[in-house]
Amino acid sequence: MAALHAVAFWCAALIFLARTPHVLRNPRGRAAWAATGVGALGLLTLGSVVPQPTLDGLLGGTNLINLVQNVCATAAFWCMLRASTSDLAVRPLLARPTALVAMVVAFAVPFSLVRDRGTTDFHFIVRGIDQPAMWVYASVYMVCVAALTTVTLVRGVPASRGALVPFRVGLVLVTAASIEEVVSLTADHFALGSPLVRDVLRSSFDPPFYLGIVLVVIAMASLTLRRWARDLRCRGHHRRLRRIARRHELRPVRRAGDVRVRTYDLVIAIRDAEVQGSALDDTELVHVRAAERTLTRNLGG
Amino acid sequence: MAGRGDATTVVRDLVATLPRSPRLADVVQGVGRFVGTPTRVVEVDGPSWGTLTALMSQFEHENLVLVPAGTPELYRMHCVLHELGHLVHGDAGTPTTDAIATFAAGGHVCRRSLDADPGLAGPSGGDERFAERFAYEMATIVLAGSAGDDERAYG
Numbered sequence: 001m002a003a004l005h006a007v008a009f010w011c012a013a014l015i016f017l018a019r020t021p022h023v024l025r026n027p028r029g030r031a032a033w034a035a036t037g038v039g040a041l042g043l044l045t046l047g048s049v050v051p052q053p054t055l056d057g058l059l060g061g062t063n064l065i066n067l068v069q070n071v072c073a074t075a076a077f078w079c080m081l082r083a084s085t086s087d088l089a090v091r092p093l094l095a096r097p098t099a100l101v102a103m104v105v106a107f108a109v110p111f112s113l114v115r116d117r118g119t120t121d122f123h124f125i126v127r128g129i130d131q132p133a134m135w136v137y138a139s140v141y142m143v144c145v146a147a148l149t150t151v152t153l154v155r156g157v158p159a160s161r162g163a164l165v166p167f168r169v170g171l172v173l174v175t176a177a178s179i180e181e182v183v184s185l186t187a188d189h190f191a192l193g194s195p196l197v198r199d200v201l202r203s204s205f206d207p208p209f210y211l212g213i214v215l216v217v218i219a220m221a222s223l224t225l226r227r228w229a230r231d232l233r234c235r236g237h238h239r240r241l242r243r244i245a246r247r248h249e250l251r252p253v254r255r256a257g258d259v260r261v262r263t264y265d266l267v268i269a270i271r272d273a274e275v276q277g278s279a280l281d282d283t284e285l286v287h288v289r290a291a292e293r294t295l296t297r298n299l300g301g
Numbered sequence: 302m303a304g305r306g307d308a309t310t311v312v313r314d315l316v317a318t319l320p321r322s323p324r325l326a327d328v329v330q331g332v333g334r335f336v337g338t339p340t341r342v343v344e345v346d347g348p349s350w351g352t353l354t355a356l357m358s359q360f361e362h363e364n365l366v367l368v369p370a371g372t373p374e375l376y377r378m379h380c381v382l383h384e385l386g387h388l389v390h391g392d393a394g395t396p397t398t399d400a401i402a403t404f405a406a407g408g409h410v411c412r413r414s415l416d417a418d419p420g421l422a423g424p425s426g427g428d429e430r431f432a433e434r435f436a437y438e439m440a441t442i443v444l445a446g447s448a449g450d451d452e453r454a455y456g
Contacts, residue, residue, distance in 0.1 A: 032455040083454045087321050157454045167455075223452045253437060261441050264375070268437075271376040275354055292375045295444065299324065299374070 004210045005048035011217040012040035019224055031086065032220060035079035039213070042072030047122060056120040063117045063124045070141045071104055077148040077174075078103075080216070084156025094151050103144040110137035126188065126202065135189040139182050146178035166219040173212030181205045230294065234259040237291035241266035244284050248273055260295060267291055308434040311389050312442065322446030325378050328439060332385045333364070340364040340388065342381055344372075355380035355413040357387050364388055378443070379436050383413045386435030392428045 016036040023033040045055055045065050056065035078100045085091045093099055113133035121127060128134040149171045157167075184201035187193050193201075238259050245252055245266055252269030255261060270288055274280060280288065316323065319331045333340035338359075345367050354376075356367040366384040368377050413432070 029455070086454060220455045223455050227452060255437065257441065260444055264440060264444060265437070267375055268379050271373065271379075272354075275352055289373070292373055296374050299378070299443065 001206045001210070002046075002048040004206065004214070005043060005046040008210050008213045008217065009040055009043035009046070009049055011214055011221065012036045012043055015217055015221045015224065016040055018221075022224075022227075028086070029083075031079050031083035035076045035083060036217065036220065038072050038079060039076035039217075042069050042076055043213070045069040045072065052122055053120040061120050063120060065120065066124050067108060067111050070107060074103055074107075074141065074144050074148070075100065077145055077152070081148050081152045081156060084152045087157075088155065092151050092155050094148060103140075107137050107140040107144065110134075110140065113137075125185075129185060129188040132189075135185055138185050142178045142181045142185070146175050146182075149175040149178070164219045164222070166215045166222075170212040170215030170219065173208040173215065177205050177207075177209035177212065180208075231259055233294050234263050234291075237287070237294060238263045238266065240287040241270060241291055244270055244280070244287060247284075248278050250278075263291055264295055267295065308386070308431050308438055312435060312438045315389065315439075316442055323443060324446065325381065325443060328382065328385065328443065329366070332388055336364070336388050336391075338362070338364050340366065340385070342366045342368065344368055344370040346370045353413070355384050357384035359388075359393070379440060380413050382436035382439045382443075383432045385439070386432030387428065389435065390428060390431045392432070 013036075016033065019029065019033050019036070023029045044050060045052065045068055047053075047055070052065060053061070056063060059065055059068070078095070081092070081095050085095050110133045114128060114131055114137065115133070117124070118127075125134060125138045129138070153168065153171050153175070180201065184198070184205060187198050187201055192198075241263060248270070250269045250273050253265045255265060267288060270278075270280070270284075315328075315331055315335055318334065319327050323331070329340055329342055339362075341363065343365050347369075350369045354368070354372075358365045358367065366381050368380055372380065
């Protein structure tokens with residue numbers, strides 16, 4: 001599982017760094033960007049990149065890293081929900097900042113009631129699952145994650161037409177894994193079922209949960225790459241259309257905005273000039289049509 | 302001119318009534334609701350349109366936005382949005398009997414004509430400036446929507 005943890009961390013960390021310049025200019029993407037950053041921090045605490053005892057040692061070496069990990073994960077999924085519901089007139093209750101505080105308090109309080117947290121232990125929860133406080137702590141955390149991902153799936157962008165399938169699949173996997181983990185924790189706490197069944201339940205959490213996270217992060221990365229590729233194409237169109245506009249002494253509307261908007265303004269100015277009698281040569285027409293094709297992709301009727 | 306605020310305000314008010322990531326068809330429908338009269342776009346084959354790029358004809362029961370057939374899609378969208386700008390601005394247009402298309406004959410028409418003022422954004426009539434500004438601002442919304450909800454939220 002360490003490899004999956006490491007893959008999830010590096011995916012989240014790299015996409016977080018790659019998106020930083022864009023997000024500094026565009027506030028709209030900040031919630032999703034924060035989700036990858038906080039998520040990467042949470043994944044770092046798993047110990048596959050920096051040993052967990054080292055990190056926990058910085059916090060006193062009493063498994064406080066486990067709480068930090070769960071707070072980061074909850075905050076990351078909450079940021080994802082915020083990003084997913086930013087277009088809604090009324091956001092879901094869970095997307096409010098007070099909901100995040102309430103969720104964190106709901107599992108941090110039982111964590112504080114766990115007796116003798118001992119020294120750093122990757123299996124901290126499993127070792128202490130016989131304690132009611134530990135069971136409540138871990139279960140409430142997992143219920144929070146399941147609730148956040150479910151609301152994201154039902155109310156957020158993944159529910160809209162054309163949303164990337166890996167997003168939906170990733171979120172479904174995380175939701176299913178979270179519910180499965182509550183069952184596993186309950187079986188362990190109350191010693192339900194045979195040891196074999198409990199072992200199977202316990203080991204069934206990591207693959208879907210972290211695979212789900214990897215899918216979500218990869219989907220986000222693919223969207224970033226798609227935007228980069230389109231902006232790159234538009235910059236080329238813009239440069240060529242600007243030359244055409246200069247050659248024909250046009251005065252296109254000058255607006256602030258991204259390169260797509262500025263390319264659009266040039267296309268309209270050039271087409272207006274054409275209607276007014278300016279003759280475009282074949283090469284110029286090819287450039288204008290290419291820009292139009294890029295801008296009208298996915299425009300719909 | 303039955304002004305309803307500046308173009309930015311009108312676009313904002315209109316967008317609030319549209320679905321997420323509106324397409325041109327959504328805007329046309331939305332404008333119909335906004336002005337209380339169904340509105341549709343009709344492509345017209347026929348004689349040369351000259352410097353006329355689009356025409357909006359208002360009747361009691363519906364508004365028609367007429368555009369020449371074969372206009373490139375993006376430019377067509379801009380010309381349609383310009384005419385929709387006239388509608389939301391409440392421009393009455395002028396009576397006509399000899400419109401470019403028989404569709405428009407007998408109605409009140411507004412035209413996007415480039416015979417006088419290139420770009421229509423200059424110091425010509427206020428109605429034209431409003432309509433053109435509306436077209437540019439609404440086009441920005443439609444273009445942004447074409448990126449997809451997921452890209453705008455996460456990309």
